[in-house]
Amino acid sequence: MNYDEKDSETKGKISAELEARIVAWISGEAPAGEVAELERLTAENPGVAAFKKQIEATRKLVEEAVSPDPVPLRLSSERRTELLRALGRQEGPAADAVASLAALRRRQRIEHQWFLAAAACLVLGLFVSAMFIPSFQRVHSASAQKRAPYVMGMEVRQEKLQKAERLAREEKNESATYSGEGRDREVVIQMPALAADEVAEANPPQADQAAPEEPVARGYGSPRMEAKLLPAPTAFSPQLTLSAVAGNKKEFDESIQRRAAGYVERFGTAAAPESAGHGGVVAGSLATGEEASLSPAPMNAPESRSEAPIVLSPFSVDATEDKGSYRANSTLAGTRVRTDLKSVSSGINVVSAQFLKDAGAKNAQDLLSDTPKTEGAGPNVMLFGTGSPGEVPPSAVAAALAPAGASTQEETSASREPVSTFSLHVSDVSFRLAQEALARGELPDPAGIRPEEFYNAFSYGDPEPSMEEKISCRTEQSADPVMQQRNLVRIAMRVPATGRGAAEPLRLTVLLDTSGSMEREDRAAAVQSAMKVLVSLLGPADRVTLIGFARRPRLLADRLPGDQAGRLLEILAHTPAEGGTNLEEAIKLGREVALRQYLAQAQNRVVLLTDGAANLGDADPAHLATLAEAMRQQGIAFDACGVGTDGIDDSVLEALTRKGSGRYYVVDTPESANAGFARQLAGAFHPAAENVKVQVRFNPARVGAYRLIGFEHHRLSKEDFRNDKVAAAALAGGEAAVALYDVEVLPQGDGELGEVYVRFRDTAGGAMVERSWTLAYDAHAPAFDRASPSMQLAGTAALLAEKLQGGPRAGAIHLAQLAPVVNALRGRYAHEARVQELAAMYEQMRRIRPE
Amino acid sequence: MEPLMFEGEQPRPSPASISEVPRPEGAQPRPRSIVALFQSEESALLHFALGIVGQRAVAEELVQEGFLRLQKVWGQVDNPRGWIYRSIRNLALNHLRDRPRETPLDEERASAEESLPRDLLGRSEAVGTVRMLLAEMPEEDRNLITLKYHENLKYQEISRRTGLSVGNVGFRLHHLLKGLLDGLQRAGIEGSQG
Known part of the structure; x- marks a missing residue:
C-alpha cells in the first residue's frame, strides 16, 4: 500500500484496492454509495481516469471476444473443402490410432475415471445409508428394519462402525458450534470413505460378500478419487470451532484446554497460552523455567483464527560478554506475525546449552565458526542457559547458526569470498506448508519458509543427461526484478533416470507414530494410504521392520521380507492409537534395529511417519538431529513423512532429515499419497546420486557480490566440498534440482561469471564423480518479464518465499509488480497444477496483506 | 453434497469437480x-x-x-x-x-x-488477441469471464453457480481483467483504443 500510494504521486498509478473497486464499478457491481466517490476520484485523478478507460476498453473487447462474430467469416469454399479433407483424414480410425493416440488415451482415461467415480459414489452412498443404521435404529426403527439385510451383510464391519459412531459423538461434543446438520453431513462423508477403504483392503472376502458393488469399489480404490468425497481434513479438526482470541487470555486458555482434552495425553496447559499468546515473552518464560509445563502437542496447530496479527515489538539483546544466561552476544529484533511457539527461529534464534555441547562448541563464537556441523541460518544467535535441555520446549530451540559468520540473507562480496558451497537438497515441504496456511487465510510462519523448497517445488523441464554424462547442468539468467544491478542466475542440475539403482536391496525401518492424535480419521486414512504406497515399493529382496511408538516404542514387525510387507497394513489396522509421543525413544530403538539389519550393499533407511510434535522425552530438535546424524555416519539415512500439515513439527522433521541426508515430505490427505508421493518415496529409497554438493566459484573480476537464495540450512564450508565424509543430500533418478543466485554483475568487468562444480557419489558404480561448467557472462540478460518461463517461475517462487520470510529483501518485493509475470505463468503453465497453486498463493498473499 | 438420506431415496453422486458444473456457452473444454x-x-x-x-x-x-x-x-x-x-x-x-x-x-x-x-x-486484432488470451487461461477462469461478460450475471449469481464467494468472484475477475489488459499491452495493443 505504501508503495502504491507513493507511486500514485510520482507515476500516476493507483492502488490495487482502488483498481478492484473500479473494476467492480465498470462491471456494474459497485455499491450505490460508492459510485459518487469513484466518479469524484476519476475526475480528480488522471491516473484513475486512465485506468478506468483502459479497463472499460478491455471489458468491451472481452464482451466482443466471448460473443460470436456479428459478421462470420469463412474460408473460400475451395480452400475450405481442401482443408476439411486434409483435417478429416485424421478423423478416420486409422489416423486416430497414430496421430491422436495420446489425446484419445487421455480422453478415455478421463471417461474411465468418471465412470469409476460415479460407481464409487454409488457404493459409498449405500455405505452411508447402511453405516448410520445403528444410530437411526433408536429413532427410526421401522426404517432400520427394512434395511436389515444390509446390516447383516456388514456385520464384519460392526467394530468399525461403532468406532465411527463414537467418533461422531465425540465430534458432536467437541464442536458445539457446528450446526447439527452440517456436522452430520461431514461425518457421513468422511467415514464411509475410510470404511470402504479398509474393507476393501483388509477384509476382501467379507467385503465381496457384503455388497455386489464391492469389486467396483476395490478396482477403483484410488485414494485420489476417494479424497474428492472427503471434506477438507481441516474441516474436521476441533480447533476450527475455536474462535480463540489471542489477545483474550481467558478464552484462549479455555480453547487450549478444550483442544488438549481431545488428546489422550494431557499436559499442563496453563503456561502454554502465556507464551503462545505473546510470542515476545519467549525469552522470559524460558528463563524462568515455566516451559517445563508447556505442552507441545496441543500447541502444534495454530489455535487462534483471530484476524489480528500478533506483532511483536522489536527488541534486541546486546552483550559483549557471556553473562551466564544468554550465550549470544546479539540477537535480531523480531517482528513475527502469528507464528505459534512451535518454531520460533527466524528472527530469534535460540540455542540451548545442550546444543552447544552437541555441536562440540564451547561458546557461541565457536558455534559460528563450526560450520557444517551446526544448523545454519542467521548470524544473530541468542543462546539460552537453561539448566536441563529437556525442559526447553522443543520448538523454541529451533536452532539456527550461520556458516563462517556470513549472513545467509545478505550478499557476499566476491572478492572477499568468491566460493559458495552447499548441499543440493530437494524438497517441497516448505512450499506445501505455506500453501496450506495461506489457504486457511493465514500467513505462514516465517521461520518455516525455506526459499529453496519453494523454487524446487516445480519441474522446469531441464534436459536429462545421458547415462554416461551422469549429471547435466543448465544455467540461465535474467535481470533481478527487485534489486538494481543484479541478475538472477538459475542453476539446474539433473541426473539421468536410472533403473539400476533399483537393484540395490532395501533395509527399511519404519517408525510409525501411534500416539493419540493419529486416531483422527483423516490422519489414519492418510497413514493407511502412505503405508500402502510404501509397501507397494518393496520387493522380495527387501526387509522392513515396523516400530510403532507412542509413550514407548514397540516392535510391531521384525525384518519382514518385502513381498510380505502387506501384513504391515493388517498390523497397522489393529494397532490402537493412544498416548503421547516419545520421539527420542523411537529414534533410539529405530537406530538399534536399523543397525541390527544393516547390510553394507543395501540402502539402509529409517522412515518416520508422524503427525505431531514430540511431547515426551528429549524433544530438542538439535538433540534429535544429532541422533540422525550419528545414524548417517553409520550408513543409515533418515527420511520423514509428516502426516497432516497443521500439526507437524516442521523444525524437528526438517532438522532430522537434513542431518540424516534423507527426504522430507508431507502427506496431508489420503489423496496426496498418490503417484507423486510414490515417486518421491521410490526416489528416496533408490537414489541415483548421493552426497550431492555444489560449489560455485565466482570470478571477482566480473562479479561484485552474490547471494544464494535459500539453502540457508544447507551451506557448507568450501573445504567440505571434497571432504566426502561430510554428508549431503541425495538425488533420485531423473530428478532435477535448482539453485538460484542473485549476482551483482560488473558490466565493466572482465571474463565470465565463474564456474559451477558438482560432486557426488554415483550409486550405480559407487565412485565419486565431479563435474564443472562455466557460468557464462551474459551482457544481454533479459528483463524479468521477458525472461524464459522457467526463469520467471523460479524467480517468482523465490520472491514469494522471500516475501513470506520477511527477511531484509522482503520490503523491496512488491507483489503488485509481479502481477504480469504471474498472469503469464498461469497461461504458460495452464496444465501444471503446481504453478496454478503458486498463482493462487500469490493472490492469497495479496488478499491477506494487501500492499 | 447431500445430507443423510432415508429409505427410498437414491444416493446421488455429487459433482466432484468444477467440470461437472454446467458450463456456460463460450467456455468450451478441449475440443x-x-x-x-x-x-x-x-x-x-x-x-x-x-x-x-x-x-x-x-x-x-x-x-x-x-x-x-x-x-x-x-x-x-x-x-x-x-x-x-x-x-x-x-x-x-x-x-x-x-x-x-x-x-x-x-x-x-x-x-x-x-x-x-x-x-x-x-x-x-484486439478482439482476436483477447480470444487468444482467453483460450490460454485455465478453464475455470474463462468460465468466470463468460458468466460475467457474456451472460452478464451479477457477482451474486456467479457465486451461486460456481460456489466461489462473492468477494472471491470480484477479486478474481479484477485480476483476470487486469491480466487481460496486461496481455493486450504486451501484445502491443492499446486497451484504451476503445
Whole structure:
C-alpha cells in the first residue's frame, strides 16, 4: 500500500484496492454509495481516469471476444473443402490410432475415471445409508428394519462402525458450534470413505460378500478419487470451532484446554497460552523455567483464527560478554506475525546449552565458526542457559547458526569470498506448508519458509543427461526484478533416470507414530494410504521392520521380507492409537534395529511417519538431529513423512532429515499419497546420486557480490566440498534440482561469471564423480518479464518465499509488480497444477496483506 | 453434497469437480477433434488474422497453414485452442515481418472487399488477441469471464453457480481483467483504443 500510494504521486498509478473497486464499478457491481466517490476520484485523478478507460476498453473487447462474430467469416469454399479433407483424414480410425493416440488415451482415461467415480459414489452412498443404521435404529426403527439385510451383510464391519459412531459423538461434543446438520453431513462423508477403504483392503472376502458393488469399489480404490468425497481434513479438526482470541487470555486458555482434552495425553496447559499468546515473552518464560509445563502437542496447530496479527515489538539483546544466561552476544529484533511457539527461529534464534555441547562448541563464537556441523541460518544467535535441555520446549530451540559468520540473507562480496558451497537438497515441504496456511487465510510462519523448497517445488523441464554424462547442468539468467544491478542466475542440475539403482536391496525401518492424535480419521486414512504406497515399493529382496511408538516404542514387525510387507497394513489396522509421543525413544530403538539389519550393499533407511510434535522425552530438535546424524555416519539415512500439515513439527522433521541426508515430505490427505508421493518415496529409497554438493566459484573480476537464495540450512564450508565424509543430500533418478543466485554483475568487468562444480557419489558404480561448467557472462540478460518461463517461475517462487520470510529483501518485493509475470505463468503453465497453486498463493498473499 | 438420506431415496453422486458444473456457452473444454475446433473457431481466427495482415487471401492462407500444422502435433498439444490462436498470430506477424511491402497482385479486388478500414482491422486484432488470451487461461477462469461478460450475471449469481464467494468472484475477475489488459499491452495493443 505504501508503495502504491507513493507511486500514485510520482507515476500516476493507483492502488490495487482502488483498481478492484473500479473494476467492480465498470462491471456494474459497485455499491450505490460508492459510485459518487469513484466518479469524484476519476475526475480528480488522471491516473484513475486512465485506468478506468483502459479497463472499460478491455471489458468491451472481452464482451466482443466471448460473443460470436456479428459478421462470420469463412474460408473460400475451395480452400475450405481442401482443408476439411486434409483435417478429416485424421478423423478416420486409422489416423486416430497414430496421430491422436495420446489425446484419445487421455480422453478415455478421463471417461474411465468418471465412470469409476460415479460407481464409487454409488457404493459409498449405500455405505452411508447402511453405516448410520445403528444410530437411526433408536429413532427410526421401522426404517432400520427394512434395511436389515444390509446390516447383516456388514456385520464384519460392526467394530468399525461403532468406532465411527463414537467418533461422531465425540465430534458432536467437541464442536458445539457446528450446526447439527452440517456436522452430520461431514461425518457421513468422511467415514464411509475410510470404511470402504479398509474393507476393501483388509477384509476382501467379507467385503465381496457384503455388497455386489464391492469389486467396483476395490478396482477403483484410488485414494485420489476417494479424497474428492472427503471434506477438507481441516474441516474436521476441533480447533476450527475455536474462535480463540489471542489477545483474550481467558478464552484462549479455555480453547487450549478444550483442544488438549481431545488428546489422550494431557499436559499442563496453563503456561502454554502465556507464551503462545505473546510470542515476545519467549525469552522470559524460558528463563524462568515455566516451559517445563508447556505442552507441545496441543500447541502444534495454530489455535487462534483471530484476524489480528500478533506483532511483536522489536527488541534486541546486546552483550559483549557471556553473562551466564544468554550465550549470544546479539540477537535480531523480531517482528513475527502469528507464528505459534512451535518454531520460533527466524528472527530469534535460540540455542540451548545442550546444543552447544552437541555441536562440540564451547561458546557461541565457536558455534559460528563450526560450520557444517551446526544448523545454519542467521548470524544473530541468542543462546539460552537453561539448566536441563529437556525442559526447553522443543520448538523454541529451533536452532539456527550461520556458516563462517556470513549472513545467509545478505550478499557476499566476491572478492572477499568468491566460493559458495552447499548441499543440493530437494524438497517441497516448505512450499506445501505455506500453501496450506495461506489457504486457511493465514500467513505462514516465517521461520518455516525455506526459499529453496519453494523454487524446487516445480519441474522446469531441464534436459536429462545421458547415462554416461551422469549429471547435466543448465544455467540461465535474467535481470533481478527487485534489486538494481543484479541478475538472477538459475542453476539446474539433473541426473539421468536410472533403473539400476533399483537393484540395490532395501533395509527399511519404519517408525510409525501411534500416539493419540493419529486416531483422527483423516490422519489414519492418510497413514493407511502412505503405508500402502510404501509397501507397494518393496520387493522380495527387501526387509522392513515396523516400530510403532507412542509413550514407548514397540516392535510391531521384525525384518519382514518385502513381498510380505502387506501384513504391515493388517498390523497397522489393529494397532490402537493412544498416548503421547516419545520421539527420542523411537529414534533410539529405530537406530538399534536399523543397525541390527544393516547390510553394507543395501540402502539402509529409517522412515518416520508422524503427525505431531514430540511431547515426551528429549524433544530438542538439535538433540534429535544429532541422533540422525550419528545414524548417517553409520550408513543409515533418515527420511520423514509428516502426516497432516497443521500439526507437524516442521523444525524437528526438517532438522532430522537434513542431518540424516534423507527426504522430507508431507502427506496431508489420503489423496496426496498418490503417484507423486510414490515417486518421491521410490526416489528416496533408490537414489541415483548421493552426497550431492555444489560449489560455485565466482570470478571477482566480473562479479561484485552474490547471494544464494535459500539453502540457508544447507551451506557448507568450501573445504567440505571434497571432504566426502561430510554428508549431503541425495538425488533420485531423473530428478532435477535448482539453485538460484542473485549476482551483482560488473558490466565493466572482465571474463565470465565463474564456474559451477558438482560432486557426488554415483550409486550405480559407487565412485565419486565431479563435474564443472562455466557460468557464462551474459551482457544481454533479459528483463524479468521477458525472461524464459522457467526463469520467471523460479524467480517468482523465490520472491514469494522471500516475501513470506520477511527477511531484509522482503520490503523491496512488491507483489503488485509481479502481477504480469504471474498472469503469464498461469497461461504458460495452464496444465501444471503446481504453478496454478503458486498463482493462487500469490493472490492469497495479496488478499491477506494487501500492499 | 447431500445430507443423510432415508429409505427410498437414491444416493446421488455429487459433482466432484468444477467440470461437472454446467458450463456456460463460450467456455468450451478441449475440443473433440481438430475439425470441431476448426468449425468453432474458423470465423474468429479469420477475423484475427485479417486484423493483423489486412488481406483476406493472406489471412485465409494463414488459417489453413495453422490448422495443417496443428494437425501434425494434435496429440501432443494440451490446449489446441490456445495453440492455434498463438500460432495464427505468430504466422501473421512473421508474414508482416518477412513481406512488409508486399501488395496483392490484384489491386482491384483488394481495394474492393479486403482493405477494411484501419481501425476496424485494429479492432479485429484486439478482439482476436483477447480470444487468444482467453483460450490460454485455465478453464475455470474463462468460465468466470463468460458468466460475467457474456451472460452478464451479477457477482451474486456467479457465486451461486460456481460456489466461489462473492468477494472471491470480484477479486478474481479484477485480476483476470487486469491480466487481460496486461496481455493486450504486451501484445502491443492499446486497451484504451476503445
